[in-house]
Amino acid sequence: MYGKRWVIPGMILFVALAAFPFYWYAVGKDKPFPQLEMPKNAKACVEKTPFMRANHMRLLDAWRIAVVRDNLFVYTAASGKTFEMNLHKTCLGCHTSTEKFCDRCHTYNDVTPPCWECHLQTETASKGSAS
Amino acid sequence: MTISRRKFLKTTSVSCLALAAGPSLGHGYELLELPGRMSKGPEELKAKRWGMVVDMRKCDGRCTEDCIGVCHEIHNVPFIPEAEHQVMWLFQEPYENAFPDRSRELVSKVLKNRRFLLLCNHCDDPPCVRACPTQATFKREKDGIVMMDYHRCIGCRFCMAACPYGSRSFNFRDPRPYVRKINPAFPTRRRGVVEKCNFCQERLEVGKMPACVETCKKGALVFGDLDDPDSEIRRILAESPHVRRKPELGTRPSVFYLF
Ligand code: SF4
Ligand code: SF4
Numbered sequence: 122m123y124g125k126r127w128v129i130p131g132m133i134l135f136v137a138l139a140a141f142p143f144y145w146y147a148v149g150k151d152k153p154f155p156q157l158e159m160p161k162n163a164k165a166c167v168e169k170t171p172f173m174r175a176n177h178m179r180l181l182d183a184w185r186i187a188v189v190r191d192n193l194f195v196y197t198a199a200s201g202k203t204f205e206m207n208l209h210k211t212c213l214g215c216h217t218s219t220e221k222f223c224d225r226c227h228t229y230n231d232v233t234p235p236c237w238e239c240h241l242q243t244e245t246a247s248k249g250s251a252s
Numbered sequence: 253m254t255i256s257r258r259k260f261l262k263t264t265s266v267s268c269l270a271l272a273a274g275p276s277l278g279h280g281y282e283l284l285e286l287p288g289r290m291s292k293g294p295e296e297l298k299a300k301r302w303g304m305v306v307d308m309r310k311c312d313g314r315c316t317e318d319c320i321g322v323c324h325e326i327h328n329v330p331f332i333p334e335a336e337h338q339v340m341w342l343f344q345e346p347y348e349n350a351f352p353d354r355s356r357e358l359v360s361k362v363l364k365n366r367r368f369l370l371l372c373n374h375c376d377d378p379p380c381v382r383a384c385p386t387q388a389t390f391k392r393e394k395d396g397i398v399m400m401d402y403h404r405c406i407g408c409r410f411c412m413a414a415c416p417y418g419s420r421s422f423n424f425r426d427p428r429p430y431v432r433k434i435n436p437a438f439p440t441r442r443r444g445v446v447e448k449c450n451f452c453q454e455r456l457e458v459g460k461m462p463a464c465v466e467t468c469k470k471g472a473l474v475f476g477d478l479d480d481p482d483s484e485i486r487r488i489l490a491e492s493p494h495v496r497r498k499p500e501l502g503t504r505p506s507v508f509y510l511f
Contacts, residue, residue, distance in 0.1 A: 167288075168287050168288065169287075172287065176284065179284040180284070180286065182284075183284055183286055183290075185401070185403065186401075187290045188457070189399055189401050189453075190390065190392065190399070190401070191290075191392075191394070192292060192392065192394045192395060192457070193290040193291060193292055194291070194292055194293030194296060195290065195291045195293055195294070196288050196289075196290055197288050197289050197290075197291065198288040199287035199288050205293075206290065209436065209437050210437070239402065239439040239441060239442050241436040241439065241440065242436065243436045
C-alpha cells in the first residue's frame with residue numbers, strides 16, 4: 122500500500138476524534154433527575170404518570186383543539202374520573218407552582234415551551250402584571 | 253440502472269404528494285390515542301348560531317365603561333394609550349364610522365350624537381376566516397362563533413385586512429405589562445398575534461351569558477340563538493326594524509342594531 126506510514130495512523134486518529142463524544146460522555150455522570158414538588162391536593166394526575174410524562178403536551182394539544190373547535194369541555198379519563206379540559210383550572214389547580222414542577226423538568230431536558238408567555242399561574246398573576 | 257426522465261418525474265411527484273397528504277388528513281388530535289374520552293360540558297349554553305342585538309334606543313352610551321370595562325378585564329385586554337397600538341374587543345364609534353355605507357348626509361341628531369357599541373360581528377360568511385392561512389381563525393360549525401386559536405396565529409394580519417369592520421387588533425408589543433388587572437383564569441396574548449371578541453366562548457361553555465350582556469343594566473344587549481324561531485332575539489328582530497353593518501358585503505353579520 123502506498124503511503125502506509127501516514128494513512129494508517131491517520132485513520133486511527135480520525136476514528137478516535139470522531140468517537141470522541143461517545144467515550145467522553147461515557148465517563149461523565151448523569152445529572153441527577155430534578156426533584157419535583159408534587160401537588161398536595163391530589164394523588165393521581167389525569168392519566169397514569171408514565172403516560173402523562175410522555176404525552177402531557179399532546180394531551181393538552183388535543184384538549185385545546187377539542188375545546189376551541191368542537192365545543193367539547195369534559196375529559197373522562199381511563200379511570201372514569203372527569204376533568205374540565207382547562208389548563209388553568211385542572212392542571213394549575215394542582216400544580217400551583219410551575220417553577221417547582223414544570224420548569225424543573227423542562228430545564229433538565231433543555232426545552233423551553235412558551236406556555237407562560239400567555240397562560241398565567243395564579244402565583245405569578247398575583248405578583249402584579251409585570252412579566 | 254437507467255431510469256427515464258418521465259418515470260423519474262412521475263415517481264418523485266407521487267412520493268411528494270403522499271408525503272404532503274399524510275399529515276393533513278383529519279384533525280391533529282386524532283393522531284394521539286387518548287386513553288379517555290371527551291364530551292360536552294353539562295351546563296353549556298347551546299345554540300345553532302349565536303347572535304346579538306344592540307338596542308341603541310336603550311344604550312345611551314353613558315355607562316359603556318361598564319360593559320367594555322368588564323369585557324376587557326376578564327379577557328386581559330391590554331390598555332395601550334397610543335391609538336395606533338390599541339387593542340379592542342368591545343368599543344365605541346360614532347355613526348359615520350360604524351355605518352359608513354349609510355347616508356351621512358342629513359343624519360338625524362339622535363344618530364349623530366350616538367356612540368355605537370361595536371364588536372366582532374361573528375359573520376355567517378366571515379372573510380377573516382377565508383383569509384387566514386393557518387386556520388388560526390375559524391368559524392365553529394356547532395354554534396357559529398368565529399373563534400381564534402392563538403397558538404396557531406402567525407401574525408400575518410391577513411384577517412385584519414379582510415375584516416371590513418375593524419373588529420381585530422394586533423399586538424404590536426408584549427401586551428402583558430399593559431393589562432391593568434390580570435385575570436389568571438384567562439390567558440393573555442403575546443406579541444405578534446391578532447385578537448378579537450370571542451362572544452365569551454369560555455363563559456358559554458360553563459352556562460354563562462357573555463359578560464357585556466350580563467353587565468348591561470339597561471337591557472340594551474340581547475344574546476341568543478338566531479336559528480331558533482322561538483328565541484327572544486328572534487322575537488325582537490321580528491318586531492323591530494333593524495340594521496346590520498355593511499350588509500351589502502354579504503358577510504351576514506350576527507350582530508344587529510336597533511335605532
Ligand atoms: S366582524 Fe370581522 S373579524 Fe368578526 S367575523 Fe366578521 S370579518 Fe371576521
Ligand atoms: S394574523 Fe393570525 S389569525 Fe390573522 S390571518 Fe394571520 S394567522 Fe390568521
